[in-house]
Amino acid sequence: MLELLRTRYPALLALFAQILAVLAIALALWGLAGLGSWRPTLWQAAMAQGVLAATLGQWLGLKRWWLLLNLLFMPALLAVQARQWPAWWFLAAFLVLLLVNWNSFREQVPLYLSGARTRQQLSRRLAQLPNNFTFVDLGCGLGGTLVQLARDYPAARLVGVETAPLVFVLAWLRCLLYGNCQVRYRSLWREDLAAYDAVYCFLSPAPMAELWAKVRREMRPGSLLISNSFEVPGVAAQEVIELNDWRGSRLLLWRL
Numbered sequence: 001m002l003e004l005l006r007t008r009y010p011a012l013l014a015l016f017a018q019i020l021a022v023l024a025i026a027l028a029l030w031g032l033a034g035l036g037s038w039r040p041t042l043w044q045a046a047m048a049q050g051v052l053a054a055t056l057g058q059w060l061g062l063k064r065w066w067l068l069l070n071l072l073f074m075p076a077l078l079a080v081q082a083r084q085w086p087a088w089w090f091l092a093a094f095l096v097l098l099l100v101n102w103n104s105f106r107e108q109v110p111l112y113l114s115g116a117r118t119r120q121q122l123s124r125r126l127a128q129l130p131n132n133f134t135f136v137d138l139g140c141g142l143g144g145t146l147v148q149l150a151r152d153y154p155a156a157r158l159v160g161v162e163t164a165p166l167v168f169v170l171a172w173l174r175c176l177l178y179g180n181c182q183v184r185y186r187s188l189w190r191e192d193l194a195a196y197d198a199v200y201c202f203l204s205p206a207p208m209a210e211l212w213a214k215v216r217r218e219m220r221p222g223s224l225l226i227s228n229s230f231e232v233p234g235v236a237a238q239e240v241i242e243l244n245d246w247r248g249s250r251l252l253l254w255r256l
């Protein structure tokens with residue numbers, strides 16, 4: 001159960017750590033009130049809550065970036081409230097975050113983008129295909145990879161699928177400038193991969209096993225799966241291109 005929460009729903013575990021930490025700090029404040037006259041400031045209480053939430057998160061096995069979120073959540077809330085920003089600002093910020101991070105919770109795939117070096121190496125590798133190749137970016141983000149390839153390969157047919165609403169709109173607008181590039185509002189699970197010579201993805205460890213099953217069902221013999229950095233569990237890549245960037249990125253390739 002804990003393992004399932006850790007891998008599929010870490011946000012729930014992080015929330016659990018936050019709630020436990022709030023209860024523990026509230027209990028400690030109540031205990032202190034009975035002991036003497038010293039009272040911590042609101043800031044001290046928020047910092048203590050953050051440290052406790054991060055510690056609990058680590059104990060529950062959350063990844064490092066969740067620990068940072070747990071540490072900073074309550075102090076950040078306090079900082080924002082201290083400035084007395086109007087209530088609609090929070091709603092607007094929440095909506096923007098929701099429309100950008102649409103897939104973080106259910107799919108476990110947040111938005112982060114392929115770097116320039118990754119795009120260049122990918123483009124260089126695709127030069128080995130016939131110049132009218134078909135390509136899909138599963139979860140195309142802001143469309144940066146598609147735009148690079150659209151410029152490098154005018155005869156190729158390039159498709160991106162994306163379901164985070166705001167991210168989709170931005171990628172769609174960017175790709176309007178290129179006749180050989182199209183962005184669809186569609187889940188990657190609903191895209192038929194048989195149509196493509198090369199399938200590119202930069203997702204997270206969470207969907208890779210299920211994606212591999214889909215790849216095996218749908219991709220044509222001889223076509224190419226390229227994953228930025230994330231491995232398919234139990235299936236070694238046939239080719240690895242090291243990108244030597246600060247993230248330690250690699251392009252992993254499988255020929256079907």
Ligand SMILES: C[S@@+](CC[C@H](N)C(=O)[O-])C[C@H]1O[C@@H](n2cnc3c(N)ncnc32)[C@H](O)[C@@H]1O
Nearest residue numbers: 103109112113114139140141163164187188202
């Ligand atoms: C890590 S980003 C990669 C963006 C882009 N491919 C790149 O390399 O720069 C992953 C993207 O996949 C999208 N995504 C996640 N699950 C998806 C799904 N089921 N269908 C379509 N897009 C999805 C996310 O919204 C996010 O924009």
